[in-house]
Amino acid sequence: xxxxxxxxxxxxxxxxxxxxxxxxxxxxxxxxxxxxxxxxxxxxxxxxxxxxxxxxxxxxxxxxxxxxxxxxxxxxxxxxxxxxxxxxxxxxxxxxxxxxxxxxxxxxxxxxxxxxxxxxxxxxxxxxxxxxxxxxxxxxxxxxxxxxxxxxxxxxxxxxxxxxxxxxxxxxxxxxxxxxxxxxxxxxxxxxxxxxxxxxxxxxxxxxxxxxxxxxxxxxxxxxxxxxxxxxxxxxxxxxxxxxxxxxxxxxxxxxxxxxxxxxxxxxxxxxxxxxxxxxxxxxxxxxxxxxxxxxxxxxxxxxxxxxxxxxxxxxxxxxxxxx
Amino acid sequence: xxxxxxxxxxxxxxxxxxxxxxxxxxxxxxxxxxxxxxxxxxxxxxxxxxxxxxxxxxxxxxxxxxxxxxxxxxxxxxxxxxxxxxxxxxxxxxxxxxxxxxxxxxxxxxxxxxxxxxxxxxxxxxxxxxxxxxxxxxxxxxxxxxxxxxxxxxxxxxxxxxxxxxxxxxxxxxxxxxxxxxx
Numbered sequence: 239x240x241x242x243x244x245x246x247x248x249x250x251x252x253x254x255x256x257x258x259x260x261x262x263x264x265x266x267x268x269x270x271x272x273x274x275x276x277x278x279x280x281x282x283x284x285x286x287x288x289x290x291x292x293x294x295x296x297x298x299x300x301x302x303x304x305x306x307x308x309x310x311x312x313x314x315x316x317x318x319x320x321x322x323x324x325x326x327x328x329x330x331x332x333x334x335x336x337x338x339x340x341x342x343x344x345x346x347x348x349x350x351x352x353x354x355x356x357x358x359x360x361x362x363x364x365x366x367x368x369x370x371x372x373x374x375x376x377x378x379x380x381x382x383x384x385x386x387x388x389x390x391x392x393x394x395x396x397x398x399x400x401x402x403x404x405x406x407x408x409x410x411x412x413x414x415x416x417x418x419x420x421x422x423x424x425x426x427x428x429x430x431x432x433x434x435x436x437x438x439x440x441x442x443x444x445x446x447x448x449x450x451x452x453x454x455x456x457x458x459x460x461x462x463x464x465x466x467x468x469x470x471x472x473x474x475x476x477x478x479x480x481x482x483x484x485x486x487x488x489x490x491x492x493x494x495x496x497x498x499x500x501x502x503x504x505x506x507x508x509x510x511x512x513x514x515x516x517x518x519x520x521x522x523x524x525x526x527x528x529x530x531x532x533x534x535x536x537x538x539x540x541x542x543x544x545x546x547x548x549x550x551x552x553x554x555x556x557x558x559x560x561x562x
Numbered sequence: 563x564x565x566x567x568x569x570x571x572x573x574x575x576x577x578x579x580x581x582x583x584x585x586x587x588x589x590x591x592x593x594x595x596x597x598x599x600x601x602x603x604x605x606x607x608x609x610x611x612x613x614x615x616x617x618x619x620x621x622x623x624x625x626x627x628x629x630x631x632x633x634x635x636x637x638x639x640x641x642x643x644x645x646x647x648x649x650x651x652x653x654x655x656x657x658x659x660x661x662x663x664x665x666x667x668x669x670x671x672x673x674x675x676x677x678x679x680x681x682x683x684x685x686x687x688x689x690x691x692x693x694x695x696x697x698x699x700x701x702x703x704x705x706x707x708x709x710x711x712x713x714x715x716x717x718x719x720x721x722x723x724x725x726x727x728x729x730x731x732x733x734x735x736x737x738x739x740x741x742x743x744x745x
Contacts, residue, residue: 272652
């Protein structure tokens, strides 16, 4: 089900960053810039998606991402409906496709989906004509999180190429790590990962990613650390000895950052386990951009919604004709 | 089929634009400059608003505040023509409520841009009054919108294009009428 792609190289959907070019990613980040200002207005709303219906299908718990998408949708003037797994027909055994087809039958325009299975977003995108945006699928991708990470890095460091970014922590369970690796590399940055061996995916060097077994080395090397949460809910047994042990060996602490040859920028996608993967004085310190990440999340999601919503037949050609 | 020949005619040279802006400034001045704010519409309205503000400031010794408006997200044809990934930043001075706002644009044609601008402006506050100043009025209105202050008026057809050039974006200051003949 293909609609005419928009000029910048986005298709009907945004399911991941793996197949996007650096130019496309840069265009999304550039489009996000003017959207920042809308959230600072007295009336935080523009009518560009007026009359569009967007379903936020969050079949896995999420607070930040769901609210961020909802703000983005509402500030563009769209009508939104939120569906969570509990309290929907999903608990009665309805399949994902049936849920989506029923929504389609009520004439929706876009679906933002969060799902515990890798590939769920693409599966849906291939089966319904609405635009599908992946808000995190299993251990696959979380593209808008990586986009807001990159926008925040660009804001802080003035560029988003030629940087060295190390992702620290639970890489194996992390869709955020995967999306960041694809996106950062497409823009010409170097990416490394750091964490206990049990939490580094086997064969990650095939993605062109280097691995640091010690967090001190990662801090020595990197311009920025993207510190990931230990996803305790996804760990059945045996990934780490204990939380205290993890903090002692891999925790990002003030003392460790003071050894860095430069002002390392600290990102964290949230929610944080303070005192585990990141210490409080780092999370709240001057090098942290954790709250700017949240602010930028709304702008990036507005940009993605805006770009996908316009991808209609004849769009690209007609868009070239400006009127006075 | 022969290639249509387009002709370009200069309606105003740099001096002509300066004169037209001076006339516009003087008309705007007649309404008082006490609580005046000039808001340019992206892109070329912004440069024209800056020029008008400079003229007004020079004659009064008082800075006239300016702002810029990008109407992309308020267009009425978004769903027909697809997105324009490049959106400019809107920058409105702190308070427009209770002030006299003069919206500045380069060319007035269908009036749809101004419709969008008025809607967007209303989301920033409630001005005492809103007026419209344009460098060129080329006719062809599709909405009941008229300018309060006009630099020059020209008769045009749908096939014509009126191009306003400003040094900041185009390297020169002029108004060009580009005509392509009909079938």
